[in-house]
Amino acid sequence: MININDIKTILATDCGSTTTKAILIEKIEDHFMLTYRGEAPTTVEEPFEDVTRGVLNSIIEIEELSGRKILNKDKITTPSNNDEGVDVYISTSSAGGGLQMMVAGVVKSMTAESAQRAALGAGSIVMDVLASNDKRLFHEKVKRIRDLRPDMILLSGGVDGGTISHVVKLAEVLEAANPKPRLGLDFKIPVIYAGNNKASDEINSKLKGITDLEIVDNIRPKLEQENLEPSRNKIHDLFMEHVMAQAPGYQKLMSWTDAPIMPTPGAVGEIIKKIAEKNNISVVGVDIGGATTDVFSVFKGIFNRTVSANLGMSYSICNVLAESGYDYIARWLPFEIDQEDLTNRIANKMIRPTTIPQSMEELIVEQSLAREALRLSFIQHKQFAVSLKGVQQKRTISDAFEQTSSGKTLVDMLELDLIVGSGGVLSHAPRRHQAFLMMVDSFSPLGITQIAVDSIFMMPQLGVLSSIHPEAALEVFDRDCLVRLGTSINPIIKNKSGEFELFSYAFSYNNKDYNGVIKSNDLELLEIPYEPIDLRLTPKSNVDLGSGFGQEINKTVYGGEVGILFDGRINNIKGQSISQDKNKIKEYYNKTKVYSL
């Protein structure tokens, strides 16, 4: 790779399970900016079975749009030579099902949970968590490992110097299962041991012959210390060496890139962490894909990632239907639809995952499903992102937890400053208003929350770019990636029956005074751009907007491409909209300019 100061053109691709996206970043007048974008179907499957075909097609699209010649006989020209080629090429990937792992630990809520956090933080899908106390019998665990055939296993358990028998027992489960990798029978499955150092020799003697065993520092060297970084780094290394190397065409792709290929969720996590770090704020990020939905959060500097492996907008869209049910999807629709018709449409999207909604009705159905996929994924995230029990950890920004009360969720909706959405259904929504309301409806924010979206779904590429050129990544992120949609204001209400006033608002913008009163089951959207606004909110005595019931708030908030939403829609105890009135739903959509109905 050329000297970092000489880099002027960067090509980055993200090989998703459905689509391969390419972006071209160029340094123009001392500033890095996104200049062109191309995309093409991912080609890991028959008849192509070579990921590089999709990569080349997405690059050809950039060539056509930019007029810049990047390829020379199906090879990327690096470094650039005047107007040809690029200086750096990097890529992320989640194609081929991503990285699928099993993790094991002695105590389910302690070492096993730490192992799960390390695996998720590295960008993997955790297929199952084995623990000595998970109430499954020995042979059931053995069968589970044999059936699932993960790409990799992370084994942890015990503090350094402590009892070894429990973790050795877990190793005996692996030994008995004699697991085989998902891809390539000639290879041994990679197993990372990150447990009690006193047990390393025993683990080695049991697993060395049948697995590709790597021993790293203990994930819980002491009860009060969690140390995820060594395991996470080893997962990344083995992902490249074993999993990627087995997927069709990846050997070739790996030889093209100037930095290791990152799992897509790992790359998105990098960018989310950087937003939180740079602005010192609490952030929830979401990346909704075809197969999975990833939720990231940073609260009080603590990073968490969860992946909902079977909640997505195409391959696993029927699972959204299965988990939420017809009624939960239909409640977002401003029209009646026959249940059989709706379920068949959803099932057809599953079997033909690359299709797009042509009619407005199809778009509304798809965005209703997205609301449910996001809502369910966020519930899972809140359940997982909890503090450890009475433990103080060694922390890095990415994976440490601080000591709080036991098992309490770290996700505090009143503390949340910013929600960032990414993924096709949010980034490519025809109107930004649609992405805005989808996130408000599914995350149910409380108080004052900013909403933003990844402009064209490029957070994965910027995440991997940040590993080699952070300056370019952050510059493009601020300038071209993050679209500030606006602010949503959502009250907590004590008494939820009948129609009543919730709060009033007052502010001035552009020499004009804005005053209004928001009633229950009403909402108002004011189109204010991304500029600081000194807003005064006066809630009624049974309403809390973040400072307590009946407490006035004076705060600087920002509008955005959509504006400021004062949301008086009343949610039931589960945080779900209770309106069954299709006319009312239509009115909400029209008032927020989400659809013109």
Add this chain to the structure above:
Amino acid sequence: MSKSYTPGLKILKNTKILKERRLPLKGDINCKVGDKVGNSTIVASTFIPGNIHMVNVINQLNIDAQSIKDYLTVKIDDLVKKDDIIAENKGMFGFFKTQVKSPIEGKVSNISSTTGQIMISEPDIPIEIDAYIDGEIIEIIDNEGIVLKSNGSLIQGIIGVGGEKNGELIFLEDNPNEYEGKIVVIKESINKSQYDTYSGKGAIGIVAGGFDYQSLSDILGYRLGVAITGTESIPTTLMVTEGFGDVQMSDKTYRILKDHSGKKASINGATQIRAGVIRPEVIITLPNQSDIHQDFNEDDLIIKENSKVRVIRDPYFGKIGIVKGLPSEPVKIDSETKARVAEIEFENNERKLVPRANLEIILE
């Protein structure tokens, strides 16, 4: 020029068919290159390890794990019967011995002096892989499986459930009397009650144009959340050629199948629509067929003017037409999405713009 590929199912009348038959674990190959095999010929076999039972010896004998060796009456790899003594203590003056018995018949596969447990494995379970279709072995994959070659018709469906089966092709429109062991082809969309009818009459496979999602859920007993199928234990394998809802099988698919009425066919419902797509299929092997059409090549999958296409999403779902134009600039469609589109002339001469992503090329 950028290429716009469309997803396409293989609907091939005469083609070369290659089938890889792999064991889940390494094992024995029972044939050699050049062998002619029938669909039921066992081409490879292996054993998968039997279930594991753990016996906690140290708890039962109240001893330390490290001293377990002193109490054993068996060693690794010994075969044991149920209730055979596998460990015992010395008791008092040779009396009052505590004995640990094997809970099953099997083999002692591990003795751990760390955890104090004896692991006994049930006998290994034999696994055999048949050829699935008639053909000739052209490659041996060392200890893992074989590749066999055949000629014939290959029809892929869009989704299926149920595993590999072999049977004679019959057609509902011919009002057959006998369904036992047969594969029934139905041009129209069917529901669970029709599926149950033919399954009840003994059909081992059903090929239909469409199906509805609720019926599929009813057959499986759960809602199919992710399209990964093939291991369902249902008596009748189902392959759907077009999709969910009221949709007919394409004429071409039906015609090819109809040409093989009464012939032996292989059907497999296994579907996996992610991470290496697998589509369900019906294969009719024609060993003596020499007039092999060239298999489609990559360029056939590119939408061009005059390509014959089918729309695979509402509002024109299932309609067939000819591509008349391919505007290079993205066009704002009814959903307000900007998409690359194709102008399609449908069979009734009506012309509509349809996103290219919603088209499936029909390979002639």
